[in-house]
Amino acid sequence: MRFDYFITAQSALQWLAIFSATSSQLATTANAQSSLLDALDEALLNDIIEAYTTHEPSTCTSPASESATSFSFNWPGTNAASDWFPEFEPLEQGLFQAIMSHTDAGDLSWSIRIGGGGNMYSHFASDLYGETMPPQKHTGSPWIDEVQQSVSVNTVLNKNLLAGPEFCPGPNIENKNECKPYFIHQAGAYQEDAPNTDVPFFSPSLARHCSG
Numbered sequence: 001m002r003f004d005y006f007i008t009a010q011s012a013l014q015w016l017a018i019f020s021a022t023s024s025q026l027a028t029t030a031n032a033q034s035s036l037l038d039a040l041d042e043a044l045l046n047d048i049i050e051a052y053t054t055h056e057p058s059t060c061t062s063p064a065s066e067s068a069t070s071f072s073f074n075w076p077g078t079n080a081a082s083d084w085f086p087e088f089e090p091l092e093q094g095l096f097q098a099i100m101s102h103t104d105a106g107d108l109s110w111s112i113r114i115g116g117g118g119n120m121y122s123h124f125a126s127d128l129y130g131e132t133m134p135p136q137k138h139t140g141s142p143w144i145d146e147v148q149q150s151v152s153v154n155t156v157l158n159k160n161l162l163a164g165p166e167f168c169p170g171p172n173i174e175n176k177n178e179c180k181p182y183f184i185h186q187a188g189a190y191q192e193d194a195p196n197t198d199v200p201f202f203s204p205s206l207a208r209h210c211s212g
Helices: 002-048 050-054 063-067 089-095
Strands: 069-072 096-102 110-115 120-125 151-153 183-185
Touching: 089 096
Parallel strands: none
Antiparallel strands: 069 096, 096 110, 110 120, 151 183
């Protein structure tokens, strides 16, 4: 009995050692994959925004400024002080991609939150005016309209009577010919295509990287 117990205990220790080694290997592999993906993201972004390399350098990159600024891709939870419209507040986590924060000795501390499409949807200055973005009480477009973003408009097809019947379904309630808008919001799409957009569609991320 004692011998059997010794063998069983020894086997358990051996399995524990194997499991620990395997877990360590998996962690190492995961870290390597994460590094490779980050390098890929950096390469994609450098290729996409190559034109920005000729812009004037930032004046906010002093050692003191850099040490007081941080970023994270981890969801930090909703900032209650932003006072978002309660009905839409639970949707923020699906929108979130990154947060960048700066701590200032005076009253200039701030944090910004970036959505999946790369647009800024929150700018919070705790010692000044709090949240600068609207509370998102906008039916059918939470964090789609009232954010800092780029909008691409097809000037040939956007509400153009000559665009063709597939873009101009016919007279509206005022008996005027009405053609569809044709533009893309950086942040995402309006909830006007039920049931496909019953849950807000926030733009996905092609790549994300921070060199800081």
